[in-house]
Amino acid sequence: EAGVTQFPSHSVIEKGQTVTLRCDPISGHDNLYWYRRVMGKEIKFLLHFVKESKQDESGMPNNRFLAERTGGTYSTLKVQPAELEDSGVYFCASSRQGNQPQHFGDGTRLSIL
């Protein structure tokens, strides 16, 4: 079974540009989560999808961040426009059911210059 995959593994963009991160969950996993770790700090929750519906987006920092999961398969997280404080590692995780352990991807390292 393929694990959670994230693209790209690393992205370097300039402040003000737009970046889109992608997450492919494990096949059959209805629950998809986004987290991020800003330099040296704890990993923080961003949002949670069940299939294509947003169950909890209370962790999204501001309206520059837009997450979608059309069709309930892969998800994208777009940052527009990117700011310096958005730099960090963005993790995606999935689980088949909400009460099962979450499986994480390798993360996307986002660097804003």
Next chain:
Amino acid sequence: AQTVTQSQPEMSVQEAETVTLSCTYDTSESDYYLFWYKQPPSRQMILVIRQEAYKQQNATENRFSVNFQKAAKSFSLKISDSQLGDAAMYFCAYRREASGSRLTFGEGTQLTVNP
């Protein structure tokens, strides 16, 4: 709100020896889950061990075991017979019992294993 604290930013251990990583948490709930995740350098974060709060018995997974003290809100990870492959960033995490709840993480502990 729940919080998780890992007070040891870095730890080191000699190969084949034992090391304990500390984690404390704060919650007002009685039912929840606790986890230890491991992230090796440039690799995927994987689940090491999990503990259900209603279980008094400490979870074990081969060389990994936890010391769960519910009253003290402490959840330490013991790694026995440390191996070079155990070198990684270790994250302690909390999750409410409710299905689909988010994970709340600590800041992480970077473990170095010395040959």
